[in-house]
Structure formats: structure tokens, C-alpha cells
Amino acid sequence: MPSFGGVFVAVIIGTVLSMILKRVTTDETMKKKIRDHDAFKAKQIEEMKAIQFNQKLNQIKNLNIKCPTCGSNDVDRISTGKKLAYVATVGILAPAFKKVRSQFQCRECRYKW
Numbered sequence: 001m002p003s004f005g006g007v008f009v010a011v012i013i014g015t016v017l018s019m020i021l022k023r024v025t026t027d028e029t030m031k032k033k034i035r036d037h038d039a040f041k042a043k044q045i046e047e048m049k050a051i052q053f054n055q056k057l058n059q060i061k062n063l064n065i066k067c068p069t070c071g072s073n074d075v076d077r078i079s080t081g082k083k084l085a086y087v088a089t090v091g092i093l094a095p096a097f098k099k100v101r102s103q104f105q106c107r108e109c110r111y112k113w
């Protein structure tokens, strides 16, 4: 039968050890979380940059194109991919939709032509 003092010391050591272990694990988890978050943020920034770049490119490309309704230069070219996706959604009714027949969309008044 171990002495009371021995058991007490063992319990204390056990508690301290488990606390340290828990702390280390928490630290690692936190670090991983921060790393993941950083990676996620970096990815988001990259995507934002790509979107902004595309928008600028579109604006340059569409510089000579004006909205027939409001005269704005801020127009979007409706890409073939977008149209195809739309056709896939609405199917046989697609030709009835202006979005499919139009080439451009104004970002100011949303007019399509």
C-alpha cells in the first residue's frame, strides 16, 4: 500500500503533466488554425485580385461600348460560357430570354442588348 504522500505527489505530477500536454496541444491547434486562416485569407486576396484584374480588363475592352439606354461605359460582355450555362438551365425556352440573345449588359441600369 503506497503512502498517502506518495499518492499525493503522483496525482500532482499527473495533473501538471496533463495540463502541460493539453496546453501544447491547444497551442498546436491554434497555430494550425492561424495557418489555415492565413492561407484562406491569402487565397481570398488572390481571388479578389484576379476578379479586379478581370473587371479592369473588361472595362478596357468595353471602353468603346456604351449602354444605349444610359450611355454608361460600365458594361459587361455576356460570355458564351454564361450563355451556355443559362441555356442549360432554361433549356428549350432559352431563345425567349434576352440574356441569351444579348451580347452586353449595362452595370448601371442592367439593360441588355
Ligand SMILES: [Zn+2]
Pocket (backbone or CB within 6 Å): 067, 068, 069, 070, 071, 072, 106, 107, 108, 109, 110, 111
Ligand atoms: Zn445603362
